[in-house]
Amino acid sequence: MTDLDILADEPRRAIWLVTLADVMLLLVGFFVFLEANRSLDGQQIAAGLREGFGVAAPAPMAVDATIVAGFARASAVVPANDTLAWARAATRDPRTIIRVTGGTDGSARDVDPATGSPAILAADRARAVATQLARAVPPARLAIDTRPGAGRSVQLNLAFAGEYP
Numbered sequence: 001m002t003d004l005d006i007l008a009d010e011p012r013r014a015i016w017l018v019t020l021a022d023v024m025l026l027l028v029g030f031f032v033f034l035e036a037n038r039s040l041d042g043q044q045i046a047a048g049l050r051e052g053f054g055v056a057a058p059a060p061m062a063v064d065a066t067i068v069a070g071f072a073r074a075s076a077v078v079p080a081n082d083t084l085a086w087a088r089a090a091t092r093d094p095r096t097i098i099r100v101t102g103g104t105d106g107s108a109r110d111v112d113p114a115t116g117s118p119a120i121l122a123a124d125r126a127r128a129v130a131t132q133l134a135r136a137v138p139p140a141r142l143a144i145d146t147r148p149g150a151g152r153s154v155q156l157n158l159a160f161a162g163e164y165p
Helices: 003-009 016-038 042-053 083-090 118-133
Strands: 061-069 096-105 140-148 153-160
Touching: 016 153, 061 083, 083 096, 083 118, 083 153, 096 118, 118 140
Parallel strands: 096 140
Antiparallel strands: 061 153, 096 153
């Protein structure tokens, strides 16, 4: 009997079975890790896992949106709107934030009169609307952003930002 005959008679396992066993062992190890660290804060564990895998914190998830439109060209004066009632109703849940995104129409005439910059005009529009919303929403729950070329409007996005600390 040769070496090849011995190998030919030996029973073999399917390769997928070994891979499945490895996955199951990793899952058991993960759950043992979680049970052993019950006294640790879940938020700290999640942050540590994100850091270990090089993943940034999750972005807020959009839930609802509205637009403040009707800005005059090259102006940041807020037109009449009913966003305060929307903002009060939208932020009843303390886990939400409102992202205020100012925009311009992208034309050469829709720019900040003092600097000639569309980005500054978009930021001024966003700040003007955020100032109006600050009467109904705590300022810490407002985030300001700009998007020149998105139209002469300010977009308000209600976002779920995670569990309240």
